[in-house]
Amino acid sequence: MQRILSRGEIEGLERNALPRLRLPSRxxxxxxxxxxxxxxxxxxxxxxxxxxxxxxxxxxxxxxxxxxxxxxxxxxxxxxxxxxxxxxxxxxxxxxxxxxxxxxxxxxxxxxxxxxxxxxxxxxxxxxxxxxxxxxxxxxxxxxxxxxxxxxxxxxxxxxxxxxxxxxxSRLPEAVVPAVVPSRVCPVCGSLPVASVVRVGAASDGLRYLHCGLCASEWHMVRVKCSHCEDTRSVAYHHLEGASEAIKAESCDACHSYRKIFYQEKDLEVDAVADDLASLTLDVLMGEAGYGRASANPLLWFA
Ligand SMILES: [Zn+2]
Ligand SMILES: [Zn+2]
The missing domain is CATH 3.90.1670.10 (FdhE-like domain)
Structure with missing residues:
Protein backbone atom coordinates (compact mmCIF):
# COMPACT_ATOMS: atom_id res chain seq x y z
CA MET A 1 0.00 0.00 0.00
CA GLN A 2 1.23 3.47 -0.78
CA ARG A 3 2.07 5.50 2.27
CA ILE A 4 0.76 9.05 2.29
CA LEU A 5 2.80 11.63 4.18
CA SER A 6 1.32 12.82 7.47
CA ARG A 7 0.47 16.47 7.97
CA GLY A 8 3.60 16.99 10.08
CA GLU A 9 5.79 15.44 7.38
CA ILE A 10 4.25 17.65 4.70
CA GLU A 11 4.86 20.75 6.81
CA GLY A 12 8.42 19.55 7.35
CA LEU A 13 8.93 19.21 3.60
CA GLU A 14 7.57 22.68 3.01
CA ARG A 15 9.89 24.11 5.67
CA ASN A 16 12.89 22.61 3.93
CA ALA A 17 11.87 23.74 0.46
CA LEU A 18 11.50 27.43 1.41
CA PRO A 19 14.40 29.58 2.54
CA ARG A 20 12.91 30.16 6.00
CA LEU A 21 15.66 32.51 7.12
CA ARG A 22 17.65 35.35 5.53
CA LEU A 23 20.55 36.29 7.77
CA PRO A 24 21.68 39.91 7.32
CA SER A 25 24.20 41.00 4.73
CA ARG A 26 27.07 43.16 5.97
CA SER A 170 25.78 38.22 9.82
CA ARG A 171 28.41 35.65 10.90
CA LEU A 172 26.02 33.13 12.47
CA PRO A 173 25.88 29.68 10.85
CA GLU A 174 22.26 29.24 9.71
CA ALA A 175 22.08 25.71 11.15
CA VAL A 176 22.30 27.01 14.74
CA VAL A 177 19.08 29.03 14.38
CA PRO A 178 16.10 26.99 15.56
CA ALA A 179 12.68 27.20 13.90
CA VAL A 180 11.20 29.34 16.67
CA VAL A 181 7.50 29.01 17.36
CA PRO A 182 5.63 31.35 17.60
CA SER A 183 6.98 32.99 14.48
CA ARG A 184 5.96 36.45 15.68
CA VAL A 185 9.45 37.11 17.07
CA CYS A 186 12.87 36.97 15.41
CA PRO A 187 14.34 33.44 15.55
CA VAL A 188 17.85 34.92 15.86
CA CYS A 189 17.39 37.46 18.68
CA GLY A 190 13.77 37.29 19.88
CA SER A 191 12.93 40.93 19.00
CA LEU A 192 9.81 42.08 17.21
CA PRO A 193 9.74 42.69 13.46
CA VAL A 194 9.55 46.30 12.26
CA ALA A 195 7.65 45.45 9.05
CA SER A 196 7.49 42.77 6.37
CA VAL A 197 8.84 42.60 2.84
CA VAL A 198 7.55 40.48 -0.06
CA ARG A 199 10.77 39.51 -1.86
CA VAL A 200 11.53 38.88 -5.53
CA GLY A 201 14.16 36.67 -7.08
CA ALA A 202 15.44 33.09 -6.82
CA ALA A 203 13.96 30.81 -4.17
CA SER A 204 12.42 33.66 -2.17
CA ASP A 205 10.32 34.99 -5.08
CA GLY A 206 6.88 36.11 -3.88
CA LEU A 207 7.55 35.07 -0.29
CA ARG A 208 6.88 37.35 2.64
CA TYR A 209 9.57 37.86 5.25
CA LEU A 210 9.35 39.66 8.58
CA HIS A 211 12.31 42.00 9.11
CA CYS A 212 13.88 42.17 12.58
CA GLY A 213 14.25 45.71 13.92
CA LEU A 214 17.32 44.76 15.94
CA CYS A 215 19.51 42.21 14.10
CA ALA A 216 18.16 42.73 10.53
CA SER A 217 17.51 39.00 10.07
CA GLU A 218 14.41 38.08 8.08
CA TRP A 219 12.19 35.08 8.59
CA HIS A 220 9.43 33.65 6.48
CA MET A 221 5.75 33.98 7.31
CA VAL A 222 2.95 33.02 4.92
CA ARG A 223 1.09 35.95 3.37
CA VAL A 224 -2.38 37.15 4.47
CA LYS A 225 -1.74 36.32 8.10
CA CYS A 226 -1.55 38.80 10.98
CA SER A 227 2.12 39.06 11.99
CA HIS A 228 1.05 40.07 15.50
CA CYS A 229 -1.61 37.49 16.53
CA GLU A 230 -1.37 35.06 13.55
CA ASP A 231 -5.10 35.39 12.80
CA THR A 232 -5.97 34.79 9.14
CA ARG A 233 -9.67 35.66 9.02
CA SER A 234 -9.77 39.44 9.16
CA VAL A 235 -6.55 40.62 7.53
CA ALA A 236 -6.99 43.64 5.24
CA TYR A 237 -4.69 45.94 3.25
CA HIS A 238 -4.63 49.73 3.25
CA HIS A 239 -2.89 52.00 0.84
CA LEU A 240 -2.34 55.74 0.74
CA GLU A 241 -3.86 57.27 -2.39
CA GLY A 242 -1.21 58.66 -4.70
CA ALA A 243 1.65 57.05 -2.72
CA SER A 244 3.97 54.29 -3.93
CA GLU A 245 2.21 50.99 -4.61
CA ALA A 246 5.09 49.23 -2.90
CA ILE A 247 3.76 50.26 0.53
CA LYS A 248 0.69 48.90 2.28
CA ALA A 249 -0.48 48.48 5.86
CA GLU A 250 -1.62 44.98 6.81
CA SER A 251 -4.33 45.32 9.44
CA CYS A 252 -6.05 42.72 11.59
CA ASP A 253 -9.51 43.05 13.12
CA ALA A 254 -8.83 40.26 15.62
CA CYS A 255 -6.15 42.25 17.50
CA HIS A 256 -6.77 45.75 15.98
CA SER A 257 -3.14 46.19 15.06
CA TYR A 258 -1.21 46.68 11.83
CA ARG A 259 2.28 46.44 10.38
CA LYS A 260 3.48 47.76 7.06
CA ILE A 261 4.26 45.42 4.21
CA PHE A 262 6.59 46.38 1.35
CA TYR A 263 6.51 44.81 -2.13
CA GLN A 264 9.83 44.44 -3.90
CA GLU A 265 8.09 43.70 -7.21
CA LYS A 266 6.80 47.32 -7.15
CA ASP A 267 10.07 48.83 -5.91
CA LEU A 268 13.21 46.73 -5.86
CA GLU A 269 15.05 48.97 -3.37
CA VAL A 270 12.53 48.93 -0.49
CA ASP A 271 14.09 48.74 2.97
CA ALA A 272 11.88 47.79 5.93
CA VAL A 273 13.33 50.36 8.36
CA ALA A 274 13.87 53.23 5.89
CA ASP A 275 10.58 52.95 4.01
CA ASP A 276 8.71 52.63 7.29
CA LEU A 277 10.19 55.94 8.49
CA ALA A 278 9.40 57.63 5.19
CA SER A 279 5.71 56.64 5.23
CA LEU A 280 4.49 58.07 8.54
CA THR A 281 1.42 59.52 6.77
CA LEU A 282 0.15 55.95 6.44
CA ASP A 283 0.57 55.55 10.22
CA VAL A 284 -1.60 58.63 10.76
CA LEU A 285 -4.27 57.14 8.49
CA MET A 286 -4.17 53.78 10.32
CA GLY A 287 -4.40 55.51 13.70
CA GLU A 288 -7.47 57.43 12.52
CA ALA A 289 -8.99 54.14 11.36
CA GLY A 290 -8.61 52.75 14.91
CA TYR A 291 -5.57 50.46 14.48
CA GLY A 292 -2.48 50.51 16.68
CA ARG A 293 1.07 49.84 15.50
CA ALA A 294 2.11 46.31 16.45
CA SER A 295 5.71 47.42 17.09
CA ALA A 296 7.77 50.59 16.86
CA ASN A 297 10.47 51.65 14.42
CA PRO A 298 13.81 51.28 16.24
CA LEU A 299 15.00 54.70 15.02
CA LEU A 300 11.87 56.66 15.97
CA TRP A 301 11.14 57.48 19.61
CA PHE A 302 8.65 59.80 21.24
CA ALA A 303 8.55 61.31 24.73
ZN1 LIG B 1 16.62 39.64 15.30
ZN1 LIG C 1 -3.92 40.21 14.68
Missing part, protein backbone atom coordinates in the same frame (compact mmCIF):
# COMPACT_ATOMS: atom_id res chain seq x y z
CA UNK A 27 25.94 45.77 3.42
CA UNK A 28 22.56 46.25 5.10
CA UNK A 29 23.39 49.67 6.61
CA UNK A 30 25.07 51.00 3.45
CA UNK A 31 21.98 50.03 1.45
CA UNK A 32 19.73 51.61 4.08
CA UNK A 33 21.77 54.83 4.00
CA UNK A 34 21.40 55.01 0.20
CA UNK A 35 17.67 54.34 0.46
CA UNK A 36 17.19 57.02 3.14
CA UNK A 37 19.09 59.57 1.03
CA UNK A 38 16.82 58.73 -1.89
CA UNK A 39 13.63 58.93 0.21
CA UNK A 40 14.66 62.23 1.85
CA UNK A 41 14.19 64.12 -1.43
CA UNK A 42 10.63 65.44 -1.65
CA UNK A 43 9.54 63.98 1.70
CA UNK A 44 7.98 66.31 4.29
CA UNK A 45 10.34 64.70 6.83
CA UNK A 46 13.31 65.13 4.49
CA UNK A 47 15.62 66.68 7.06
CA UNK A 48 14.98 63.91 9.56
CA UNK A 49 15.46 61.20 6.90
CA UNK A 50 18.74 62.83 5.83
CA UNK A 51 19.96 62.66 9.44
CA UNK A 52 18.93 58.99 9.63
CA UNK A 53 20.84 58.42 6.36
CA UNK A 54 23.98 59.78 8.03
CA UNK A 55 23.31 57.58 11.04
CA UNK A 56 22.93 54.48 8.79
CA UNK A 57 26.17 55.39 7.02
CA UNK A 58 27.88 55.64 10.43
CA UNK A 59 26.43 52.21 11.28
CA UNK A 60 27.96 50.82 8.10
CA UNK A 61 31.38 52.21 8.98
CA UNK A 62 31.06 50.94 12.57
CA UNK A 63 30.13 47.43 11.38
CA UNK A 64 33.31 47.29 9.34
CA UNK A 65 35.43 48.45 12.29
CA UNK A 66 34.03 46.21 14.99
CA UNK A 67 33.79 42.48 15.76
CA UNK A 68 31.83 41.03 18.68
CA UNK A 69 32.37 37.47 19.94
CA UNK A 70 29.68 34.91 19.10
CA UNK A 71 28.36 32.70 21.93
CA UNK A 72 30.45 29.54 22.38
CA UNK A 73 29.34 26.21 20.89
CA UNK A 74 27.82 24.97 24.16
CA UNK A 75 25.57 27.98 24.48
CA UNK A 76 24.59 27.83 20.82
CA UNK A 77 23.69 24.15 21.02
CA UNK A 78 21.78 24.64 24.28
CA UNK A 79 19.74 27.43 22.66
CA UNK A 80 19.08 25.24 19.63
CA UNK A 81 17.95 22.28 21.76
CA UNK A 82 15.45 24.47 23.61
CA UNK A 83 14.25 26.35 20.52
CA UNK A 84 15.64 29.61 21.92
CA UNK A 85 17.14 32.48 19.88
CA UNK A 86 20.96 32.12 19.76
CA UNK A 87 21.57 35.88 20.23
CA UNK A 88 18.82 36.74 22.74
CA UNK A 89 17.82 40.41 23.17
CA UNK A 90 16.78 39.71 26.77
CA UNK A 91 19.16 39.18 29.64
CA UNK A 92 22.45 40.84 30.57
CA UNK A 93 24.08 43.06 27.96
CA UNK A 94 27.77 42.36 27.24
CA UNK A 95 29.88 45.49 27.70
CA UNK A 96 31.34 45.16 24.19
CA UNK A 97 28.14 46.64 22.67
CA UNK A 98 29.68 49.95 23.79
CA UNK A 99 32.48 49.39 21.26
CA UNK A 100 29.76 49.53 18.61
CA UNK A 101 28.49 52.78 20.13
CA UNK A 102 32.01 54.22 20.23
CA UNK A 103 32.46 53.34 16.54
CA UNK A 104 29.07 54.81 15.52
CA UNK A 105 29.78 58.07 17.37
CA UNK A 106 33.29 58.28 15.88
CA UNK A 107 31.90 57.81 12.36
CA UNK A 108 29.24 60.48 13.01
CA UNK A 109 31.75 63.03 14.20
CA UNK A 110 33.16 63.10 10.65
CA UNK A 111 29.75 63.97 9.17
CA UNK A 112 27.84 67.19 8.82
CA UNK A 113 25.19 67.24 11.54
CA UNK A 114 22.78 69.90 12.78
CA UNK A 115 23.38 71.60 16.14
CA UNK A 116 21.00 69.40 18.17
CA UNK A 117 22.29 66.00 16.92
CA UNK A 118 25.88 67.22 17.28
CA UNK A 119 25.21 68.11 20.93
CA UNK A 120 23.64 64.68 21.55
CA UNK A 121 26.63 62.91 20.01
CA UNK A 122 29.03 64.96 22.18
CA UNK A 123 26.98 64.22 25.29
CA UNK A 124 26.99 60.46 24.52
CA UNK A 125 30.75 60.47 23.90
CA UNK A 126 31.23 62.11 27.29
CA UNK A 127 28.97 59.58 29.08
CA UNK A 128 30.79 56.76 27.31
CA UNK A 129 34.04 57.70 28.98
CA UNK A 130 32.68 59.01 32.32
CA UNK A 131 29.86 56.59 33.26
CA UNK A 132 29.53 53.76 30.73
CA UNK A 133 27.24 51.69 33.00
CA UNK A 134 24.59 54.38 32.74
CA UNK A 135 24.49 53.71 28.98
CA UNK A 136 23.96 49.99 29.67
CA UNK A 137 20.87 50.84 31.72
CA UNK A 138 19.53 53.16 28.99
CA UNK A 139 20.18 50.52 26.31
CA UNK A 140 18.46 47.77 28.29
CA UNK A 141 15.41 49.97 28.79
CA UNK A 142 15.23 50.50 25.01
CA UNK A 143 15.57 46.77 24.33
CA UNK A 144 12.75 46.12 26.79
CA UNK A 145 10.57 48.60 24.88
CA UNK A 146 10.28 50.96 27.84
CA UNK A 147 9.73 54.66 27.32
CA UNK A 148 13.19 56.17 26.88
CA UNK A 149 14.43 58.55 29.57
CA UNK A 150 16.52 60.32 26.91
CA UNK A 151 14.52 60.62 23.68
CA UNK A 152 17.23 62.54 21.80
CA UNK A 153 19.83 59.83 22.52
CA UNK A 154 17.53 56.86 21.81
CA UNK A 155 18.08 56.58 18.01
CA UNK A 156 21.88 56.70 18.47
CA UNK A 157 21.86 54.06 21.22
CA UNK A 158 19.49 51.88 19.21
CA UNK A 159 21.69 52.30 16.13
CA UNK A 160 24.67 50.98 18.11
CA UNK A 161 22.62 48.04 19.40
CA UNK A 162 21.61 47.26 15.81
CA UNK A 163 25.27 47.21 14.80
CA UNK A 164 26.17 44.95 17.74
CA UNK A 165 23.40 42.44 16.91
CA UNK A 166 23.68 42.63 13.12
CA UNK A 167 27.46 42.15 13.20
CA UNK A 168 27.03 38.85 15.06
CA UNK A 169 23.93 37.72 13.12
Missing amino acids: EVFAERAARLRHLAGGNSLGEYLALMARLAQAQHEALGAFTAPLPDENRLSLAHTHGMPPLPCEGPLEGCWREALRAVLAALSGQELGDAPRATVARLEQTLSAEPQRLDALAQALLAGEEPGDVAAAPFLMAALQVYWTERA
